[in-house]
Amino acid sequence: MADVVAAGKNPEILFWVGCAGSYDARAQKVSIAFCKILNKAGIEYAILGKEESCTGDPARRAGNEFVFQMTALQNIETLNMYKVKKIVCTCPHCFNTLKNEYPALGGNYEVIHHTQFLQQLMEEGKISVQGGAFSGKKVTYHDSCYIGRVNGIYEVPRQLLEKLDNQLVEMERGKERGLCCGAGGAQMFKEDEPGDKRINIERTEEALDTGAEIIAANCPFCITMLQDGVKAKEKQDSVMVYDLSHRQ
């Protein structure tokens, strides 16, 4: 961002990369794929780079308001300094926190999730998709909690998938009733509490029951969880877990 502003430009959108998008090998690929799409569509965008900090979602949900406030207020300082107006996120947790929690702290932006943004671009004719490797394949879509139930976005990602002329099959628990992958609420950063089963295994089994060859998701943490689930079920060679933006 600093470079772009120094060059006297005022980019239309800020791409919020998030911790996963920055450091997690799988999610990095999504970040790169999304940047490629933006480039192709001729969108002027910037990232905060080293000035971006964790939004604080896991700290807050674990109960650590101090750490949340520290990182959130820092981010808001930075965003306000650059007069950012519109933010696109690839991570539902970043999306939710920026959109719903930063306003109370003094950070007001238009925040959209990358699936929404991709659909806008398609509607405007700036990008198009072909089925390609996906044509005719059976795909099932996993609703992340923070895009689905929490923010009520169910249809946009499904419409995107349908454009890839594949066969979209629903899991038993979808949309409002979609089952969590098990990572939210800072579970990602701790061992499970004692129980019979891991949540990601339960969800992966449900996804595999549809007979889908591809499990599509919209959240870096869901992807990790489901990928682990698929591995645990030894299906990694026949079933793929993809982010929606990936491989377009």
Next chain:
Amino acid sequence: MLQQIVFSIIVFYALWNAGKLYMRVRRNILLGKDEDLTDNPGKRWQNVMLVAFGQKKMFKRWIPAVLHLFIYVAFLMTQVELLEIFIDGFFGVHRFFAPYLGILYPIIISFIEILSVLAFIATIAFLARRNVLKIPRFHKSEMTWWPKLDANLILLGELTLLIGIFCMNGADVVLQKVDPEHYHPTGFFAISGWLGPLLFGWMNEGGLVIIERFGWWLHILTVLAFLNYLPISKHLHIMLAFPNTWYARLNSRGEMPNMPEVMNEVKSMMGLTPAADMAMDDELPEFGANDVTSLSWKNIMDAYTCTECGRCTSVCPANLTGKKLSPRKILMDIRDRAEEVGNKIDSEETRYLKADAKDKAYALTKDNFDDGKSLFDYITREELHACTTCNACVEACPVLINPLDPILRLRRYEILTESAGPQDWVPMFTSVENSGSVWQIPDDRDKWAKDAVGS
């Protein structure tokens, strides 16, 4: 005349006693902290109309929704009949509304009767679902003897009520033919019109009068008993569902309530605001909640509204995979603890005073109360730590209860006030605080972008 006096005494006693019980519930709800939930009344009324009156969220599951709807509409409609019973009882008249409503009267009663039959069927079906079919959400570990008995008692109470109505109306129909002097013809009742003669047609007038009075008294006594039973039962939802949907939080589900105390302190630490003169008193500030007195009053109202239906628990990913967490249990625990604190405050025993208030002659209130226990004696850490904040429970609840909110308040207490919590989280906290990322990774945050340009 004697009947009128007995009736009045019973009714006034029952209402007075019920009033006391409801005031106790109100007091227990107000053990919680203030929270202003009155913004946007338009949206709030909409919630009451759609969710409480309209039963919107029940219709995610069709079978129980339809069965419940029968009982619910029958309940609303019988209020007309109940009003008539009150007037008849106080003034010693019989079927007071009949001459005034004319042709409408048998139509209204017929409507009530048809709904009552449907409610009868629904009640039997519910009893069967609960006790014969093994629906898992009715048999989780928190469903101990009392919650199970409570559910069955209410259903049996409903059956009693319906038996009362049909005895009363059925005998009346026959009496209208035998003794039209006293029992004025009212027009045809859809069910008792034929059921009455079928069941009671063979009786003499004396027997019929007894049956009619028996049904009448059974009806009103069941209603009064019900009214007094509600405050200790999960069936309080038939009253509290309305205020509870009105007061439901309207903010986005994704927003955890901000903590301005913490925000302001962090702001001054970061030099964003001039250092507020933090008059740090001797007591360390408490953050989050460890008891009903530090929860919001809305959390406690939620707990009293909970019908223990278990819709939340049946969709909870933690519970589904065998973890100890059950959102329904969280609500039941809050209610039990609120009852305990309420009872202890009522006992006025000085041993429940906070240590520093002991020697002074204070009356026991929620502010100086300390019995050495807390909600953590009811809810274990393991339960709290298992929550993924997925909001499935919030989505599932038919009366807009939010089981997630108290879980997060308790987590805040554990982390902020006790500096406890899962050890696994500590590196994440440290890393976010020191390096602005959830993982401690030495690479630059934008290394991926540089690599991408390079490749």
